[in-house]
Amino acid sequence: LSYRDVLCYFQECCYPGWISFNKNGLEADLENKLFGQHLASRIILKSLNEFMSNHNPEKPLVLSLHGPSGTGKSFVSQLIAENIYTEGTNSKFVHFFNSLVHFPQPSLISTYKSQLQQRIKDSVSNCERSMFIFDEMDSMHPGLIDSIKPFLDYHKVDGVSYKKSIFIFLSNAGEKSIVETALDFWRTGRDREDIELSDLEESLSFSIFNNEKNGFFRSNLMKNNLVDFFVPFLPLEYSHVVQCIMAEMKIRASKGKGPPNLDMARKVARELKYFPKTERAFSTTGCKIIQQKLNFYT
Ligand SMILES: Nc1ncnc2c1ncn2[C@@H]1O[C@H](COP(=O)(O)OP(=O)(O)OP(=O)(O)O)[C@@H](O)[C@H]1O
Secondary structure: OOOHHEEEHHOOOOOOOOOOOHHHHHHHHHHHEEEEEEOHHHHHHHHHHHHHHOOOOOEEEEEEEEEEOOOOOHHHHHHHHHHOOHHHHHHEEEEEEEEHHOOOHHHHHHHHHHHHHHHHHHHHOOOOOOOEEEEOOOHHOOOHHHHHHHOOOOOEEEEEEOOEEEEEEEEEOOHHHHHHHHHHHHHOOOOOOOOOOOHHHHHHHHHHHHOOOOOOOOOOOOHHHOOOOOEEOOOOHHHHHHHHHHHHHHHHHHOOOOOOOOOHHHHHHOOEEEEOOOOEEEEOOOOOOOOHHHHHOO
């Protein structure tokens, strides 16, 4: 047994014991924990299965998750991390950036650029299975987005290969077109599970590429086809919110709070805001803020 083996027994290393893809675990989590996102579940599972079973991928996996607030984009990133890294999102090889928190000042862009590039380089040099999650991607400075572009490409950067790492972008870009499609299905009485990627693909990419306000549009990243999959997240309905509340109640029950209560869950879900005003089809805040609501009641 080497010194390193002993060390890596106690602390996280870039070893299979700490990092290995649990395909069945991800499938079960998407099935049981993520509500109302049949398209996202399907794309994420397929893309990760393919990428993680390929021992020599050509480029890193780049996923761009789009949709309204509170519909599960960050949550899914967490599920992915938990099914690859024993330490989940606490892994030292999983990096989370929120453009509003980490890169707030336009005047500091060049400092942010070099810090970000260094952080990516250091992590991947230590472990080729590194994961980078960028939240609020639509508010990220286009110059900063472009600074990560070389890592997403097919070639090595300064002798380091990034092809086994995973990049996940989260944003609300394209939200409007996703909501419109979901609303169209709702209004015409069609099952939301029948929404296919092809129903969304064109309008989603159109609204991402043609919205001058978002950083995506102004960066070169989109023009170079470096994103492997655009993953749409649908707005959540009342029934999904009830499922989210029940899931949260189960977590609370396991911590010694009272058992889940469906009547209470429905009551809390009814108190949230829904849109459009007349039909009240979708939750305005998705499954967000239910924690606060539950704190109020329990
Ligand atoms: N589809 C879902 N299924 C199950 N739980 C969900 C779902 N969507 C949201 N949640 C719950 O709500 C919380 C907030 O959602 P999340 O942070 O993933 O939203 P988001 O889509 O990233 O929103 P934003 O665009 O505002 O960042 C999650 O931690 C999770 O507990």
